[in-house]
Amino acid sequence: xKEFVEPGHKALIYCGMHHAFTRYRQPIISGPERRVTGxxxxxxxxxxxxxxxxxxFTVALHQPxxxxxxxxxxxxxxxxxxxxxxxxNCEPVGFDVVETPFSEIEDSETYYALGYKKFMLGDFxxxxxxxxxxxxxxxxxxxxxxxxxxxxxxxxxxxxNPKFRESWLHRFPFAWDILMRSNGDMEKRMADxx
Numbered sequence: 001x002k003e004f005v006e007p008g009h010k011a012l013i014y015c016g017m018h019h020a021f022t023r024y025r026q027p028i029i030s031g032p033e034r035r036v037t038g039x040x041x042x043x044x045x046x047x048x049x050x051x052x053x054x055x056x057f058t059v060a061l062h063q064p065x066x067x068x069x070x071x072x073x074x075x076x077x078x079x080x081x082x083x084x085x086x087x088x089n090c091e092p093v094g095f096d097v098v099e100t101p102f103s104e105i106e107d108s109e110t111y112y113a114l115g116y117k118k119f120m121l122g123d124f125x126x127x128x129x130x131x132x133x134x135x136x137x138x139x140x141x142x143x144x145x146x147x148x149x150x151x152x153x154x155x156x157x158x159x160x161n162p163k164f165r166e167s168w169l170h171r172f173p174f175a176w177d178i179l180m181r182s183n184g185d186m187e188k189r190m191a192d193x194x
Contacts, residue, residue, distance in 0.1 A: 005051050015044055017063065022049040022056045024124050027114045034069055036115030057126035059094070064134060064193055066111040072192045075134075077105040077121045085130050094129040097122055134193040137186035147176035 004011035018026060025039035025046070040046070049056040062081065064073035075082050081102075085093075097103050103122025113119035121128075147155045156170045164170045170179075183189075 005048075013044060013048065017060060019044040020058050020060075021045045021124075022058045022126075024058070024112070027111070029111075029114065034114065039115070057098075058124075059127040059129060060097075060125040062128070062130045062132075064190060065107075068109050068111050068114050073190065074110050075193060076107075076110070077102075078107045078109070080105045081121075081128065081130060082133060085133065090130075090133050090136075092129075092131045094127065096126070097124075097128050098126045102128065134190045137190055139186045140184045142177065142180045142184055144177055146180070147173045149173060152176065 003009070013020070021040075021043045022045040025041055026043060027036045028038040028040060029035065030037040045056065045058055060076075062076065065076045066072075067074050085091075095102065103120060105121040107113050107119055107121070112124055116123070152171060152173050155176060156165055156167075159165050159170070169175045
């Protein structure tokens, strides 16, 4: 962080949504009843915001949100973004959320709303990028030779997911193949949103 905080440079930190939160505090969920037992304040975005304050902001990419109390996915922000985007022919666009009507879109059903009395899109992000509707998502082809016996240890050691680095299962190329094909199967991952 010192590379851009101390000299006053700007930086773009690209990471998964759950690491990007700056103002938002992700719920800590416990038990099958999905009870909120606390809030995380150690996400990358939270830590950067702690150091440089309001100079930070989170831009969310359009993606399904996990359901709050049941398995599956939901449209983000109660589906309001998708409604607006359909009215503008689903053209790709980026837009501000904070201090716009988008900031006041309420959502009470998704995982992100758990533990919040009134969760709104403006609590979650400062900006938003819509590329396409979920129905346009297509699976990618996985190169079965991407992780092989000759590089599986390196793949496991460099995985951004600590569970993969620690798991013995991910020391086998077939496990990586299964994981990549599963993650890349957009039709299956978004079946409840088509």
